[in-house]
Amino acid sequence: xxxxxxxxxxxxxxxxxxxxxxxxxxxxxxxxxxxxxxxxxxxxxxxxxxxxxxxxxxxxxxxxxxxxxxxxxxxxxxxxxxxxxxxxxxxxxxxxxxxxxxxxxxxxxxxxxxxxxxxxxxxxxxxxxxxxxxxxxxxxxxxxxxxxxxxxxxxxxxxxxxxxxxxxxxxxxxxxxxxxxxxxxxxxxxxxxxxxxxxxxxxxxxxxxxxxxxxxxxxxxxxxxxxxxxxxxxxxxxxxxxxxxxxxxxxxxxx
Numbered sequence: 008x009x010x011x012x013x014x015x016x017x018x019x020x021x022x023x024x025x026x027x028x029x030x031x032x033x034x035x036x037x038x039x040x041x042x043x044x045x046x047x048x049x050x051x052x053x054x055x056x057x058x059x060x061x062x063x064x065x066x067x068x069x070x071x072x073x074x075x076x077x078x079x080x081x082x083x084x085x086x087x088x089x090x091x092x093x094x095x096x097x098x099x100x101x102x103x104x105x106x107x108x109x110x111x112x113x114x115x116x117x118x119x120x121x122x123x124x125x126x127x128x129x130x131x132x133x134x135x136x137x138x139x140x141x142x143x144x145x146x147x148x149x150x151x152x153x154x155x156x157x158x159x160x161x162x163x164x165x166x167x168x169x170x171x172x173x174x175x176x177x178x179x180x181x182x183x184x185x186x187x188x189x190x191x192x193x194x195x196x197x198x199x200x201x202x203x204x205x206x207x208x209x210x211x212x213x214x215x216x217x218x219x220x221x222x223x224x225x226x227x228x229x230x231x232x233x234x235x236x237x238x239x240x241x242x243x244x245x246x247x248x249x250x251x252x253x254x255x256x257x258x259x260x261x262x
Contacts, residue, residue: 017241020098030238034238034241093137134186143185195228223261
């Protein structure tokens, strides 16, 4: 098995399910010690159990990524537990499928807080810890919705465009210090959140939707496929990739 992250410490937020869980498992399989961070403590503990079942090293931390004191405490605990922080995948996210004028202000604030402020706070506290090691790698969870607009998804689109901007400016500000900051922009992925959304459509409607929206694949991405993009961006194979938004969207944004 490839051990390209041997000796590295990786933090994955929103790692209690979906892309985050699969990414945590993938990092552990390749030698990293993984910090599984999630607002749902039991879900984080389950991911840790799965990592340990495969012989990996993992620690669960319950954290609300919009609370600066909790994010700061998370980073402090990571360094206290493992002595370093090398990798951060800012994956925690929230979505809302409401037309702009139907969207509640509180819901807009919540989506922006988790998706944009959460990414900013993660970088704000992780980067100083990484600088003590001489560098590190950060991947932010953007989205195809951070590259183009998606109808009835205004808060999510706005928040993911913000993630793209935060990624680029962090890369510019800290790249020469040895910290690479990139983003992965998945299309629709077979996570529990998206599968719940899919339930609104009949099987025929969903198949038509896939053919129309994703002509290059005709299907949802699997979480493991997005996880592998994250691992690539954090690896030495991507040593000159900085400030990039990697579209992993089945050609959705190629149209």
